[in-house]
Amino acid sequence: MGSFWSTNITKFGQIFEAIAIFFAVLGVIFYLAGRVKGKFQRPLAILVLLGPALLLLIGGLVIPAIQTILFSFKDDTSSKFVGFKNYAWVATDPNIHSVLINTILWIAITPVLTTGLGLLLAIFLDRMKRESVPKALIFMPMAISFVGASVIWQFVYNYADPKQPQTGLLSTIVRHLGFTPSNWILTSPLNNFLLMAIFVWVQTGFAMVILSAAIKAVPADIVEASALDGASGFKLFRQITFPMVRSTFIVVFATMVVTSLKLFDIVRTMTGGNFGTNVISNEIYSQVFTKFNQGRGSALAIVLFLLVTPILVYNIRNIRRERSIA
Amino acid sequence: MSNKVIAPVASHDAGRKLFSSKIAATVVWTVTILWTIPTFGLLVSSFRDKQSIFDSGWWTAFTHPHFTLANYHSVLFGNTSAPGLSNGVLPYFVNSIVITIPAVVFPIAIATMAAYALAWVRFRGSDIIFYAIFALQIVPLQMALIPLLQLFTGGAHLGSITLIPKLGIAGKFAGIWLPHTMFALPLAIYLLHNFISSLPKDLMEAAHVDGASHFTVFRRIVLPLATPAIAAFSIFQFLWVWNDLLVALTFASGTEEVAPINVKLASLVGQWGSSWEVLCAGAFVTIALPLVVFFSLQRYFVRGLLAGSVK
Numbered sequence: 001m002g003s004f005w006s007t008n009i010t011k012f013g014q015i016f017e018a019i020a021i022f023f024a025v026l027g028v029i030f031y032l033a034g035r036v037k038g039k040f041q042r043p044l045a046i047l048v049l050l051g052p053a054l055l056l057l058i059g060g061l062v063i064p065a066i067q068t069i070l071f072s073f074k075d076d077t078s079s080k081f082v083g084f085k086n087y088a089w090v091a092t093d094p095n096i097h098s099v100l101i102n103t104i105l106w107i108a109i110t111p112v113l114t115t116g117l118g119l120l121l122a123i124f125l126d127r128m129k130r131e132s133v134p135k136a137l138i139f140m141p142m143a144i145s146f147v148g149a150s151v152i153w154q155f156v157y158n159y160a161d162p163k164q165p166q167t168g169l170l171s172t173i174v175r176h177l178g179f180t181p182s183n184w185i186l187t188s189p190l191n192n193f194l195l196m197a198i199f200v201w202v203q204t205g206f207a208m209v210i211l212s213a214a215i216k217a218v219p220a221d222i223v224e225a226s227a228l229d230g231a232s233g234f235k236l237f238r239q240i241t242f243p244m245v246r247s248t249f250i251v252v253f254a255t256m257v258v259t260s261l262k263l264f265d266i267v268r269t270m271t272g273g274n275f276g277t278n279v280i281s282n283e284i285y286s287q288v289f290t291k292f293n294q295g296r297g298s299a300l301a302i303v304l305f306l307l308v309t310p311i312l313v314y315n316i317r318n319i320r321r322e323r324s325i326a
Numbered sequence: 327m328s329n330k331v332i333a334p335v336a337s338h339d340a341g342r343k344l345f346s347s348k349i350a351a352t353v354v355w356t357v358t359i360l361w362t363i364p365t366f367g368l369l370v371s372s373f374r375d376k377q378s379i380f381d382s383g384w385w386t387a388f389t390h391p392h393f394t395l396a397n398y399h400s401v402l403f404g405n406t407s408a409p410g411l412s413n414g415v416l417p418y419f420v421n422s423i424v425i426t427i428p429a430v431v432f433p434i435a436i437a438t439m440a441a442y443a444l445a446w447v448r449f450r451g452s453d454i455i456f457y458a459i460f461a462l463q464i465v466p467l468q469m470a471l472i473p474l475l476q477l478f479t480g481g482a483h484l485g486s487i488t489l490i491p492k493l494g495i496a497g498k499f500a501g502i503w504l505p506h507t508m509f510a511l512p513l514a515i516y517l518l519h520n521f522i523s524s525l526p527k528d529l530m531e532a533a534h535v536d537g538a539s540h541f542t543v544f545r546r547i548v549l550p551l552a553t554p555a556i557a558a559f560s561i562f563q564f565l566w567v568w569n570d571l572l573v574a575l576t577f578a579s580g581t582e583e584v585a586p587i588n589v590k591l592a593s594l595v596g597q598w599g600s601s602w603e604v605l606c607a608g609a610f611v612t613i614a615l616p617l618v619v620f621f622s623l624q625r626y627f628v629r630g631l632l633a634g635s636v637k
Binding site for chain 1: 346347349350351353354355357358361362363364365367368371379380381382383384385416417420421423424427428431432435436437439440442443444447449455457459460461462463464465466467468469470471472473474477499500503504505507508509511512515539540541542544545565568569570571572575576588591592595596602605606608609612613616617619620621624628632
């Protein structure tokens with residue numbers, strides 16, 4: 001127990017040490033750079049304020065991304081160039097086909113479910129008086145890690161041998177409905193949808209909260225005016241409310257597509273990518289860190305990047321348009 | 327609404343609203359209950375003993391109440407009979423704190439500086455830099471992990487010339503703070519830029535007329551005014567780092583010295599022979615702090631999310 005405390009005090013000491021050094025260095029630089037007057041004042045300010053961020057971004061994202069492009073044309077240990085061999089493997093390997101199909105299933109299904117359900121809840125919340133408790137509870141899974149969520153849901157999906165009592169919620173419900181529960185997580189392709197349910201459970205609250213804020217931001221007099229004109233219910237929503245939250249809806253949808261494309265933790269924790277549930281993010285990790293094939297892992301990372309790029313282009317065009325209006 | 331013509335319409339409208347709000351409330355509460363049950367079931371189970379968890383579903387626990395804290399004791403402080411748990415998860419919990427605090431403070435400090443420079447020290451090319459930084463959000467972490475790990479362990483070389491010496495921080499806390507800081511910057515700069523660029527222009531100009539340098543303006547005016555945005559993003563980043571698996575798996579290995587609790591939980595799930603009582607309690611220890619942060623600071627967290635998604 002004694003060593004436990006001394007280890008932890010040393011660890012906590014590292015927090016204070018790191019933060020103290022960080023701010024001491026910043027403080028000294030700020031003090032010195034702040035004393036400079038004249039024509040160097042502005043360039044120096046830019047260098048000091050923007051420099052650290054640019055340095056970290058170039059070192060941490062730009063250069064590694066370029067290196068990954070290079071790695072994707074090299075062999076497993078990155079020692080010699082192999083041309084498009086890794087990409088040919090991506091295009092022809094049957095295992096990768098199932099990985100890509102699963103990934104496409106994920107981006108085809110989960111964004112629709114999370115954003116759709118989130119929108120429905122946001123509309124209904126708008127009509128409720130006491131919305132804070134349900135809102136907080138539906139939003140709560142956002143604070144839980146995907147790993148934690150996976151444990152929670154493994155427990156729901158738990159399956160026991162027919163001779164033993166079923167303690168999983170899903171198995172029990174299915175049995176009460178008169179069916180025989182199966183070993184959920186091992187049953188392909190059903191297991192893919194069970195994993196997606198976890199994602200929906202975590203992310204719907206996010207969509208709901210954002211869309212709820214957007215709906216509340218629709219000016220009340222517009223809604224009242226069209227209600228007086230006889231619009232009601234679905235018509236009111238379709239003609240007035242939805243057009244006004246459309247841009248938010250699209251942003252949330254795009255965020256969901258990107259999140260589900262990059263999804264790693266749920267698959268890693270629930271199945272490790274086995275039983276026909278593998279997705280691209282998990283396969284990248286497996287290629288690099290368990291099969292030690294840097295070339296193939298990098299080629300897959302590039303594929304992932306290419307899949308995300310259209311959304312990026314769309315988002316940038318959106319921001320530019322909004323900025324030019326503002 | 328004192329107009330006599332409108333008044334009856336309004337009350338008719340109120341009647342319709344009352345009806346549909348009942349349906350709305352029913353749907354919302356149904357989803358709320360569905361959404362809460364899985365977590366609640368795990369919470370109940372974490373207080374049941376091994377045999378009860380094996381014998382019956384958690385919902386039966388209320389008819390034969392028999393609860394225990396033993397699971398939490400063995401998960402926190404160790405249990406030599408449970409695989410992978412001889413020292414408990416407490417060291418990993420401490421690691422998570424040690425990883426998270428600097429991994430929140432560093433990127434936010436650096437991003438606030440950069441956001442101010444891009445918004446108020448404008449120069450030729452500052453717009454392009456802003457868009458380029460925004461675009462970096464989309465680089466999948468998987469693309470950066472391998473080269474970055476090599477940089478940490480081997481340095482960077484051009485032929486025989488060493489450009490960057492090996493940093494020697496792989497497997498140390500600094501080796502996790504640094505990638506988290508790097509990966510957080512694009513979103514942090516974007517969000518904080520949104521906020522800081524909307525501060526009143528007169529304020530900045532008045533300060534400059536009084537002879538204040540950019541550093542003085544940054545510290546005396548921008549930092550205090552940007553506190554709500556900084557708080558909002560801090561919570562966001564806290565949850566992100568605490569809940570991260572990929573970065574931690576890559577840079578922290580799995581050891582008790584540096585690995586965070588989320589990695590430990592993931593390895594317990596994968597461990598042969600891990601039993602439910604361990605996983606239930608372990609999961610709750612892992613998610614306890616984020617849940618406390620979430621429920622107590624939810625308002626700020628929502629504000630941060632909104633700033634990011636709706637602009």
